[in-house]
Amino acid sequence: MKSKSALSISSHVAHGYVGNRAIVFPLQYLGWDVDAINTTNFSNHPGYGSFKGASSSSELVGEIFQGLEKILDISDEYDIILTGYTPSEQILQIVYEEIKKVFQASQRHPALIVDPVLGDNGKLYVSEKVIPLYEKILGTGFVSLTTPNQFEFELLSGVKITSKQSLKEAIQTFYAKFKVPNVVISSVTLDGKSYCVGYSHSKDRLFAVKIEEIDCHFNGCGDLFTAIVAHHFYSNGFELSLDLISTVLRRLRKVLETSLELEARETKNHEIKNVKDIRVVSSRNALDEPLDPGYSLEVMQL
Amino acid sequence: MKSVLSVQSHVTHGYVGGKAAIFPLQCRGWEVDNIDTVQFSNHTGYGSFKGRSTTSEVVESVFQGLNDIDVKYDAVITGYIPSAPLIELICGNIKRLKEKKPDMIYLLDPVMGDHGCMYVNESCISMYKKILHEHFIDIITPNQYELELLTNSTVRTKQDLIRSVGYLHETFRIRHVVVTSLENFEFNNKKNVLYCAVSDSKSGKRALFEVPVIKSYFTGVGDLFSALLLDRLYDLTRNGEDGNAEFQLWHAIIQVLNIMSKTLHLTRSIGIENYKQNQASNGKQVHDIESHINDKSMKFFELKVVQAKPFFSYDGMDDFSPIHY
Numbered sequence: 001m002k003s004k005s006a007l008s009i010s011s012h013v014a015h016g017y018v019g020n021r022a023i024v025f026p027l028q029y030l031g032w033d034v035d036a037i038n039t040t041n042f043s044n045h046p047g048y049g050s051f052k053g054a055s056s057s058s059e060l061v062g063e064i065f066q067g068l069e070k071i072l073d074i075s076d077e078y079d080i081i082l083t084g085y086t087p088s089e090q091i092l093q094i095v096y097e098e099i100k101k102v103f104q105a106s107q108r109h110p111a112l113i114v115d116p117v118l119g120d121n122g123k124l125y126v127s128e129k130v131i132p133l134y135e136k137i138l139g140t141g142f143v144s145l146t147t148p149n150q151f152e153f154e155l156l157s158g159v160k161i162t163s164k165q166s167l168k169e170a171i172q173t174f175y176a177k178f179k180v181p182n183v184v185i186s187s188v189t190l191d192g193k194s195y196c197v198g199y200s201h202s203k204d205r206l207f208a209v210k211i212e213e214i215d216c217h218f219n220g221c222g223d224l225f226t227a228i229v230a231h232h233f234y235s236n237g238f239e240l241s242l243d244l245i246s247t248v249l250r251r252l253r254k255v256l257e258t259s260l261e262l263e264a265r266e267t268k269n270h271e272i273k274n275v276k277d278i279r280v281v282s283s284r285n286a287l288d289e290p291l292d293p294g295y296s297l298e299v300m301q302l
Numbered sequence: 303m304k305s306v307l308s309v310q311s312h313v314t315h316g317y318v319g320g321k322a323a324i325f326p327l328q329c330r331g332w333e334v335d336n337i338d339t340v341q342f343s344n345h346t347g348y349g350s351f352k353g354r355s356t357t358s359e360v361v362e363s364v365f366q367g368l369n370d371i372d373v374k375y376d377a378v379i380t381g382y383i384p385s386a387p388l389i390e391l392i393c394g395n396i397k398r399l400k401e402k403k404p405d406m407i408y409l410l411d412p413v414m415g416d417h418g419c420m421y422v423n424e425s426c427i428s429m430y431k432k433i434l435h436e437h438f439i440d441i442i443t444p445n446q447y448e449l450e451l452l453t454n455s456t457v458r459t460k461q462d463l464i465r466s467v468g469y470l471h472e473t474f475r476i477r478h479v480v481v482t483s484l485e486n487f488e489f490n491n492k493k494n495v496l497y498c499a500v501s502d503s504k505s506g507k508r509a510l511f512e513v514p515v516i517k518s519y520f521t522g523v524g525d526l527f528s529a530l531l532l533d534r535l536y537d538l539t540r541n542g543e544d545g546n547a548e549f550q551l552w553h554a555i556i557q558v559l560n561i562m563s564k565t566l567h568l569t570r571s572i573g574i575e576n577y578k579q580n581q582a583s584n585g586k587q588v589h590d591i592e593s594h595i596n597d598k599s600m601k602f603f604e605l606k607v608v609q610a611k612p613f614f615s616y617d618g619m620d621d622f623s624p625i626h627y
Contacts, residue, residue: 015335028608035314043367052367054360067343067352281328
């Protein structure tokens with residue numbers, strides 16, 4: 001009766017919900033034991049305009065892995081390994097080496113889920129040197145699922161997405177390059193609308209589900225998205241489906257709605273365009289409450 | 303919405319420090335900010351661990367960053383802090399947070415050791431005393447040994463307890479003193495029980511609670527206890543005088559003891575089951591389980607904090623009752 005267990009490598013902030021702070025609690029709430037390796041130790045995310053603290057050193061991250069290897073068998077202990085924000089190529093290099101070690105040593109291993117955190121809306125927020133490292137990691141053959149946003153996906157596939165046709169092309173190019181069997185692009189803009197795109201190589205299927213957007217920016221949304229996807233990917237036997245994508249989007253939407261409502265109530269401002277901290281704790285019921293079976297999201301035919 | 307700052311250790315694997323405290327508080331609806339005093343792979347009970355203490359510079363910088371964005375808290379909880387300089391720095395920052403918001407509740411768990419054995423440097427004792435002299439602590443949760451260290455006394459009898467707890471109330475002006483586990487204590491001569499002692503200087507109420515010992519290999523129990531206690535005492539400490547103060551205090555403690563008991567029983571039963579499965583997969587049968595619960599099987603007995611989620615909403619009054627002394 002061992003419970004679901006995850007290793008999550010991402011950032012830590014004292015205040016707010018990005019990185020591991022947006023990943024650990026939701027997964028715990030869904031019944032996961034989550035072992036967290038923190039790649040930063042910041043007071044808050046940069047969206048506040050100021051933040052203090054420090055990145056973890058790559059030595060520390062390496063030491064934590066060594067410490068774990070002494071007391072447990074990583075390949076057997078975890079059902080999933082999740083990698084998220086790493087502030088430097090040195091830390092990502094350590095993660096890459098550790099993963100290679102674990103996956104080469106054993107037949108049985110966790111599902112590796114890589115969120116290639118590079119940037120958003122045309123802007124990088126990590127060092128450029130991180131890009132070739134992500135290409136290496138994605139190309140190892142060990143990655144089960146990756147969850148880039150559109151910017152990251154375009155950067156990694158080398159194809160700009162402007163139409164259904166170029167989306168298909170980007171997916172094909174990405175697969176040809178990295179052979180990652182499952183891809184979820186958190187949001188792709190086509191004809192002024194946003195879609196969440198899923199690709200399953202084994203089923204040879206490409207899905208696009210329309211996102212019911214809220215006109216507001218939410219910091220940490222991508223990390224929470226990856227956590228919810230990871231949970232459902234596991235629960236669905238490591239297979240993507242249209243249903244899975246819809247479920248994730250509906251749950252995420254509820255969390256964001258609740259966050260916006262609370263923010264509006266507290267600040268008495270009803271024109272909020274940026275929620276700095278999604279209310280992961282206050283909206284926790286949205287993670288597992290039953291969804292209305294009669295409701296479904298619009299699907300785009302591809 | 304209630305917000306709390308938790309300052310304690312972080313381990314990647316297992317449940318001690320922040321890993322034992324944060325999730326239960328979040329399940330109780332607290333927005334929990336946290337500063338990690340160490341980043342270790344696991345707790346020391348495994349015989350090996352790697353990682354580092356957070357440097358004073360980083361801890362100070364994180365506090366500054368929080369101050370820059372003007373975060374305020376309804377409560378603060380501190381646990382394991384590895385050195386005297388870090389204790390001074392952290393508590394100094396908490397004092398400033400309290401000056402900014404005087405009704406903020408501060409629970410200090412003076413984590414120093416257990417059963418006569420210290421796991422921090424001795425200089426931490428005098429540093430904690432120095433901090434306590436500044437009178438901004440609302441709740442303190444020492445174990446028996448830590449109570450002795452803070453009061454320079456031996457606590458074995460009811461009289462010792464009254465004297466040392468009184469000392470914490472008077473000298474340090476701490477309202478709530480909760481001694482989490484009196485194990486070596488002359489009272490009633492019962493076997494296989496320990497006592498939890500509660501004292502509120504405001505209402506003048508004090509009581510002992512008898513707690514049956516659950517045999518297992520436990521770590522992080524004190525950290526979970528303090529977090530649950532903060533949650534349950536918070537309203538009591540903040541609100542003004544209430545006719546039912548005594549009832550409310552007992553209610554709070556009894557709920558914490560119930561949640562602890564349920565969590566520890568669950569930890570033991572899941573631990574035994576997983577251990578037996580593990581042994582069976584190696585072709586070994588386990589006959590006398592009690593003799594197997596030791597340093598070698600301890601990894602199966604990490605607190606089942608995540609699995610205990612349903613218990614955190616417990617609000618009954620079962621099983622425990624105050625013994626007035």
